[in-house]
Amino acid sequence: xxxxxxxxxxxxxxxxxxxxxxxxxxxxxxxxxxxxxxxxxxxxxxxxxxxxxxxxxxxxxxxxxxxxxxxxxxxxxxxxxxxxxxxxxxxxxxxxxxxxxxxxxxxxxxxxxxxxxxxxxxxxxxxxxxxxxxxxxxxxxxxxxxxxxxxxxxxxxxxxxxxxxxxxxxxxxxxxxxxxxxxxxxxxxxxxxxxxxxxxxxxxxxxxxxxxxxxxxxxxxxxxxxxxxxxxxxxxxxxxxxxxxxxxxxxxxxxxxxxxxxxxxxxxxxxxxxxxxxxxxxxxxxxxxxxxxxxxxxxxxxxxx
Amino acid sequence: xxxxxxxxxxxxxxxxxxxxxxxxxxxxxxxxxxxxxxxxxxxxxxxxxxxxxxxxxxxxxxxxxxxxxxxxxxxxxxxxxxxxxxxxxxxxxxxxxxxxxxxxxxxxxxxxxxxxxxxxxxxxxxxxxxxxxxxxxxxxxxxxxxxxxxxxxxxxxxxxxxxxxxxxxxxxxxxxxxxxxxxxxxxxxxxxxxxxxxxxxxxxxxxxxxxxxxxxxxxxxxxxxxxxxxxxxxxxxxxxxxxxxxxxxxxxxxxxxxxxxxxxxxxxxxxxxxxxxxxxxxxxxxxxxxxxxxxxxxxxxxxxxxxxxxxxxxxxxxxxxxxxxxxxxxxxxxxxxxxxxxxxxxxxxxxxxxxxxxxxxxxxxxx
Numbered sequence: 212x213x214x215x216x217x218x219x220x221x222x223x224x225x226x227x228x229x230x231x232x233x234x235x236x237x238x239x240x241x242x243x244x245x246x247x248x249x250x251x252x253x254x255x256x257x258x259x260x261x262x263x264x265x266x267x268x269x270x271x272x273x274x275x276x277x278x279x280x281x282x283x284x285x286x287x288x289x290x291x292x293x294x295x296x297x298x299x300x301x302x303x304x305x306x307x308x309x310x311x312x313x314x315x316x317x318x319x320x321x322x323x324x325x326x327x328x329x330x331x332x333x334x335x336x337x338x339x340x341x342x343x344x345x346x347x348x349x350x351x352x353x354x355x356x357x358x359x360x361x362x363x364x365x366x367x368x369x370x371x372x373x374x375x376x377x378x379x380x381x382x383x384x385x386x387x388x389x390x391x392x393x394x395x396x397x398x399x400x401x402x403x404x405x406x407x408x409x410x411x412x413x414x415x416x417x418x419x420x421x422x423x424x425x426x427x428x429x430x431x432x433x434x435x436x437x438x439x440x441x442x443x444x445x446x447x448x449x450x451x452x453x454x455x456x457x458x459x460x461x462x463x464x465x466x467x468x469x470x471x472x473x474x475x476x477x478x479x480x481x482x483x484x485x486x487x488x489x490x491x492x493x494x495x496x497x498x499x500x501x502x503x504x505x506x507x508x509x510x511x512x513x514x515x516x
Numbered sequence: 517x518x519x520x521x522x523x524x525x526x527x528x529x530x531x532x533x534x535x536x537x538x539x540x541x542x543x544x545x546x547x548x549x550x551x552x553x554x555x556x557x558x559x560x561x562x563x564x565x566x567x568x569x570x571x572x573x574x575x576x577x578x579x580x581x582x583x584x585x586x587x588x589x590x591x592x593x594x595x596x597x598x599x600x601x602x603x604x605x606x607x608x609x610x611x612x613x614x615x616x617x618x619x620x621x622x623x624x625x626x627x628x629x630x631x632x633x634x635x636x637x638x639x640x641x642x643x644x645x646x647x648x649x650x651x652x653x654x655x656x657x658x659x660x661x662x663x664x665x666x667x668x669x670x671x672x673x674x675x676x677x678x679x680x681x682x683x684x685x686x687x688x689x690x691x692x693x694x695x696x697x698x699x700x701x702x703x704x705x706x707x708x709x710x711x712x713x714x715x716x717x718x719x720x721x722x723x724x725x726x727x728x729x730x731x732x733x734x735x736x737x738x739x740x741x742x743x744x745x746x747x748x749x750x751x752x753x754x755x756x757x758x759x760x761x762x763x764x765x766x767x768x769x770x771x772x773x774x775x776x777x778x779x780x781x782x783x784x785x786x787x788x789x790x791x792x793x794x795x796x797x798x799x800x801x802x803x804x805x806x807x808x809x810x811x812x813x814x815x816x817x818x819x820x821x822x823x824x825x826x827x828x829x830x831x832x833x834x835x836x837x838x839x840x841x842x843x844x845x846x847x848x849x850x851x852x853x854x855x856x857x858x859x860x861x862x863x864x865x866x867x868x869x870x871x872x873x874x875x876x877x878x879x880x881x882x883x
Contacts, residue, residue: 413607414610416603417601418609419573419574420621421621422621422624
């Protein structure tokens with residue numbers, strides 16, 4: 212009681228300022244989040260102009276095209292169009308795999324860093340971020356050079372006699388995975404690091420004291436307690452992986468198309484289809500939102516129960 | 517050193533612990549008896565917590581042996597030692613309910629679900645938390661968390677319970693209440709308690725025996741009374757209770773008794789645990805409450821066979837009044853007198869008083 216009474220005047224004195232202090236945030240959110248999403252939503256219901264751009268005529272054509280095949284002239288009975296659904300499914304699988312690999316490598320990495328001494332910790336964190344000083348495009352192109360058929364990796368393996376013929380790594384799912392993993396690993400490491408760093412290791416001691424072995428401590432105490440960091444890391448890797456276009460484009464080739472490339476293509480040059488690109492983006496956005504919503508709800512249920 | 521009896525709950529033999537170049541414990545040997553409330557007492561950094569953590573298995577032993585009921589456990593991992601710990605900040609699992617916390621150890625031991633539930637209920641009753649069984653630790657007050665941590669540690673039925681400053685995070689009133697409850701719990705369960713604290717009052721109030729530690733060395737082991745009345749050295753005398761430490765010269769020594777002379781020339785009988793040569797310098801301990809004050813008869817001058825002085829400061833403390841005296845000849849002395857009901861209350865600042873030392877109040881210390 213006394214505390215709230217004491218606190219009130221302080222917050223009251225900030226009251227007139229609050230609106231102004233919050234204004235920059237509202238502007239940023241408004242201009243860079245709400246407006247673009249609304250524009251995308253509107254564009255997805257417009258009619259395409261053949262040289263790119265749109266005609267302001269309302270239609271469901273973009274969404275229809277995504278799901279149904281009505282023949283070249285649009286007059287045949289509708290069949291399910293699998294092309295785009297397949298691309299989506301492949302993207303989800305690729306993104307999920309990338310998330311899994313990032314977790315498997317990222318968790319021990321984050322744990323290792325978080326358990327170093329306070330002064331060496333910052334050096335390790337610094338090292339994790341170093342590759343990110345170079346532009347993603349350049350890093351992805353470098354990766355392409357590294358793993359191409361006569362690239363240094365194949366050369367090395369050949370000269371060591373491990374393989375007798377160059378491994379076909381470029382333009383495979385493996386290459387896409389490698390690209391995604393490499394692009395997003397820090398987004399897994401950093402949030403997990405933050406939560407492990409806050410983890411009270413006397414909890415592990417308490418569990419050991421109560422007869423739990425090492426794996427049990429990991430499974431029953433450490434993982435549940437640092438779960439928020441793991442969930443944050445997974446979201447931060449999964450979501451951008453799903454929409455990634457650089458890695459699939461440069462490393463995956465035409466066969467390993469993902470949603471990101473599909474959308475990118477609709478807006479590139481004159482051959483694109485803006486409403487279709489916008490519709491695909493909206494579908495992607497909706498799916499991600501639904502997944503996050505489900506996660507939040509499940510978490511709340513777990514906390515309440 | 518006499519051999520440890522097999523009935524000793526814990527025997528620590530020549531245990532040392534080094535952290536790199538830092539010696540946390542240099543050479544500790546002690547025996548904790550079955551069903552005893554044993555306290556490791558000392559200032560922070562004295563090695564008491566390290567010793568406790570070595571018994572629990574969280575720190576490995578650099579040298580020496582730790583025996584639990586005659587069985588060497590010094591090399592076992594913590595989950596294979598039948599001892600449980602109450603942590604300083606409780607370390608309750610935040611993602612589990614109180615009941616799940618309390619049941620954790622039982623489940624890990626492979627106790628059946630029904631038996632675990634029964635035991636958890638019994639433990640929660642014991643610490644009066646039945647109503648909060650489904651709460652999470654964050655929803656509990658400090659005192660309730662403390663009880664939950666106790667219940668969790670006792671539930672698996674440890675042979676020895678280790679408590680690492682468990683009361684330090686509580687406020688004074690709660691801490692005093694918990695002292696009584698802890699002692700009661702220990703007597704009811706008959707479990708051997710090894711309790712770590714830096715709070716001498718806590719130690720004196722609860723312990724059957726106390727080991728006073730400083731700088732990684734066990735200074736003295738004994739009952740509360742032994743440690744308070746017969747401290748072996750200056751550290752123990754200073755650390756436990758209020759103390760007057762005076763420089764003296766031994767004038768005459770014979771057996772357990774000797775005469776010594778204060779700096780101001782006053783000579784007095786003192787007790788000594790050991791033989792001391794006459795002429796040696798030393799220190800004596802006089803507890804402030806072992807000193808009587810009386811109004812100085814008017815007209816009396818300084819006499820070498822009498823101690824007298826003036827009151828410098830008088831602090832009223834409710835039950836007692838604490839006086840600071842300057843004795844004739846320049847010695848400082850702290851005195852504590854119990855206040856009497858309706859009494860005008862002894863002496864005021866500037867009053868001249870005669871000082872009388874109780875029989876056996878002066879004790880010669882080892883340095």
